[in-house]
Amino acid sequence: MQRRWSTAKITYLLAGILLAAAAARADKIVLKNGQKILANNVVEDGDKVRYETSAGQLTLPKSIVDHIEKGGLPPVTESPAAAAANLNIAPPAMETTANAAEIDHGAVHDGSIDRKYIAQLEEEARGGSANANERAALAHHAASQFALSRGDLDQALSDARAAASYRPEQAVLLMNVAYIQLQRSEFRESLEYLDHARRLAPGNADVYKLSGWAYYGMNRPDLAVQDWKKAQSIHGDAEVQTALEKAERDIREEENYRENESAHFQLRYNGAAEPGLARDVLHTLEGHYQQMESALNYTPPEPIGVVLYTEQGFADITRAPEWVGALNDGRIRVPVQGLTGVTPELSRVLRHELTHSFIQQKTHGRAPTWLQEGVAQWMEGKRSDESAAVLVQVYEQGHAAQLAKLEGSWLGLSEDMARYSYAWALANVEFIVQTGGMGDIEKILDRIAAGRPAEEALHEVLHSDYGDLMQGTVEYLKKSYVR
Numbered sequence: 489m490q491r492r493w494s495t496a497k498i499t500y501l502l503a504g505i506l507l508a509a510a511a512a513r514a515d516k517i518v519l520k521n522g523q524k525i526l527a528n529n530v531v532e533d534g535d536k537v538r539y540e541t542s543a544g545q546l547t548l549p550k551s552i553v554d555h556i557e558k559g560g561l562p563p564v565t566e567s568p569a570a571a572a573a574n575l576n577i578a579p580p581a582m583e584t585t586a587n588a589a590e591i592d593h594g595a596v597h598d599g600s601i602d603r604k605y606i607a608q609l610e611e612e613a614r615g616g617s618a619n620a621n622e623r624a625a626l627a628h629h630a631a632s633q634f635a636l637s638r639g640d641l642d643q644a645l646s647d648a649r650a651a652a653s654y655r656p657e658q659a660v661l662l663m664n665v666a667y668i669q670l671q672r673s674e675f676r677e678s679l680e681y682l683d684h685a686r687r688l689a690p691g692n693a694d695v696y697k698l699s700g701w702a703y704y705g706m707n708r709p710d711l712a713v714q715d716w717k718k719a720q721s722i723h724g725d726a727e728v729q730t731a732l733e734k735a736e737r738d739i740r741e742e743e744n745y746r747e748n749e750s751a752h753f754q755l756r757y758n759g760a761a762e763p764g765l766a767r768d769v770l771h772t773l774e775g776h777y778q779q780m781e782s783a784l785n786y787t788p789p790e791p792i793g794v795v796l797y798t799e800q801g802f803a804d805i806t807r808a809p810e811w812v813g814a815l816n817d818g819r820i821r822v823p824v825q826g827l828t829g830v831t832p833e834l835s836r837v838l839r840h841e842l843t844h845s846f847i848q849q850k851t852h853g854r855a856p857t858w859l860q861e862g863v864a865q866w867m868e869g870k871r872s873d874e875s876a877a878v879l880v881q882v883y884e885q886g887h888a889a890q891l892a893k894l895e896g897s898w899l900g901l902s903e904d905m906a907r908y909s910y911a912w913a914l915a916n917v918e919f920i921v922q923t924g925g926m927g928d929i930e931k932i933l934d935r936i937a938a939g940r941p942a943e944e945a946l947h948e949v950l951h952s953d954y955g956d957l958m959q960g961t962v963e964y965l966k967k968s969y970v971r
Contacts, residue, residue: 515539516557517548519599530556535589548637549592552599588626595630606631613654625654625661636668639939641852644668652681659689666698672852675705675790693723700731705818707754707793709735749791752777757796757824768830769796769838776839783867783926784933786850792842793819816844840868851937856895859942861910862917863929872918875911876969882908883962891916891954895942912961919961920950922968 515530517539530539537548537556594605606627613624632647645668652661662685666678682699689695696719703711716732719725745756746763750770757766773794781787820841827834843864847855872879882888894909901909920928928949935945943954952960 518554518557519548519552530558532556548634549596551593552597587623591623591626592630595627596634601631601634621654625651625658627651628654629661629664632664632668635939636671639854639941641668641672641937641939643939645672656684657688659685659692659695662688663692663694663698666702670698670701670705673705673790673849675702678702691722693719693725695719696722697725697728700728700735704731704735706790707819709738713739745795750774752788752791753794754791755794755796765824765827765829766796769794769824769834772830772835773838773842776835776842780839780842780846780867783930784846784850785930786846788846788849790849792845795819795821796824797821816841816848818848820845836868840864843867847933851933854936854939855933856891856942857898858891858894858909858913858916859932859936861898862913862915865910865914866917866921870914872911872915872965873969875915876965879911879915880962880965880970883958888912888958891958892943915965916957916961919957919964922964923960924950 517530517537530537532538532550535550537550537553539548591609595602606624609620609624609627613620628647628651632644632651635641635644635647645665648661648665648668652658652665655661662681666681666685669675669678669681679699679702682695682702685692686695686699696715700712700715700719703709703715712735713732716728716735719728720732745758746766748755748757748766748770751774753770753773755766755770757769773792820838822834822837822841824834830838841864844860847860847863879888889908889912891912894912898906898909917929920932931949932942932945935948936942940948946957947953950957
C-alpha cells in the first residue's frame with residue numbers, strides 16, 4: 489500500500505492515543521502445553537472449541553485447551569487472496585460422528601499431533617478395508633486442521649493430501665486440500681482438487697465458493713463471478729455476495745480496458761491511457777522483479793496482476809481511504825491519470841507495491857503489516873532521516889505504540905495514525921537491515937512463512953523481542969540522524 493503524502497512531521501501524541509484505541513482486540517486460547525493461539529469469536533461447543541483466525545473458522549479438541557482469555561492482542565492479518573476477495577472463508581466442514589470424535593482425540597491431544605497413533609492407523613489401512621481407510625483419513629484430517637490452526641501451512645497441506653489419498657471419493661477432503669493451497673496463494677494448483685470435488689459433489693456450494701476465490705487470485709474476475717453466482721444459486725452466503733459485488737465492480741470498470749503482459753505480469757489499463765505507458769510500466773516492473781528476487785531470495789509462483797486506473801476509477805474500485813495512493817489487494821492497483829511515461833515517483837510506487845506481492849506470496853499472507861510496509865518503503869528507497877527526531881521524542885516520552893498493535897490492517901486508520909505507523913515501520917526495518925543486512929529480513933520472512941508468529945520469528949533471528957527492537961531502533965535513529 490502506497491500512501492499519498494510526502495514524509496511530514498508526526499503529531500505523536502494524537503497518533504499514539506488514537507492508534508492504541510483503534511487496535512482490534514482478540515481472544516487468546518491457551519493450550520495445556522503452554523502455547524497460545526490469538527483468535528476472534530472463541531466459542532466452546534461441546535467437546536470442541538471453535539474460533540476464527542486468518543485461516544477462517546477452525547476447531548480444536550477441548551481436551552487440549554487449558555483456558556481461554558478474552559481480549560488479547562490483535563490476530564494476524566488476512567491472507568492476500570482472502571483480503572482481495574473480502575472473504576473470511578472457513579474450511580469445508582467434515583461431518584461430526586462418534587467415530588470421528590474418537591479419532592480426533594487420538595490424533596491430536598496434549599497440544600500436539602500423535603504421529604505414532606496415525607502411523608498405527610496407516611498400518612491398518614494397508615489391508616485395504618474401507619473402514620481402515622476412513623479412520624486413517626480422519627486422523628490425517630484432524631492433524632491437518634490442528635496444523636492449520638497453528639499457522640503451519642506446510643504440515644497442514646501434507647496431512648490434508650494424505651487424508652485425501654485415503655478417501656479420494658470424499659469431496660470435502662479434496663476441498664480441504666484446495667482450501668490450504670488457496671491460503672498459500674497456490675491458486676492454479678487448487679483448481680485440480682476443486683475440479684475433482686465438483687465432479688463428486690456438483691451441488692456443493694463450497695466448491696464454487698473456493699473456485700471463485702482461486703480464479704479471483706489468478707486475476708480472472710470474470711470466471712470468479714461465474715462460480716460465485718453458481719455458489720449463490722445453490723446456497724446464499726453474505727461473504728460470497730460481498731466478493732461477487734467486488735468482482736463485478738472490477739469487470740464493469742475494466743470492460744473497456746486493454747491488456748498487455750510480460751514474463752511475470754498481466755497488465756490491464758484504461759483505454760484512455762497511453763499504450764507507451766503500459767509498455768514502460770511492464771519494463772519497469774520486470775527490472776524491479778529481478779532485484780526483488782535477489783533481495784528476498786524468492787520467486788512468486790504465479791504471474792502478478794497489475795491494473796492502471798484513472799483517479800476516479802481507482803477510488804471507485806478500491807474504496808480505499810483518501811490517503812492511499814496505490815493498493816495491493818492481490819493485484820497491484822495504481823492511478824496513473826495524466827502520465828505518458830514512468831516517472832521516478834511512479835517507479836517508486838511500483839517497487840513499493842511489488843514488494844507487497846513478493847512478501848504476501850512468500851509468507852502466504854502472514855507477514856504483519858508493520859514488517860510489510862517497512863520493507864516496502866525500504867525497497868522503494870525511503871529512509872528515516874525526516875521522521876527520526878520525532879520518533880525518538882515519541883519513544884522517550886512513553887507514547888510509542890507497541891509493535892504488536894501495528895500487526896493488523898491499517899486501512900481503517902486516519903491519515904495521522906497511518907503516517908505515524910509508516911514512520912515506525914520504516915525505522916524498525918531500516919535498523920534491522922543496517923545492522924544485519926537483508927539476509928535477516930529474509931530469515932524472518934522464512935520463519936513467518938513456516939507458521940511462526942512474527943515476534944517469535946524476530947526472536948529466532950535477532951534474539952530480540954518487539955521491545956528490544958523498538959529500543960534498538962531508537963538508539964540507531966539517535967546515532968544516525970539526531971544531532
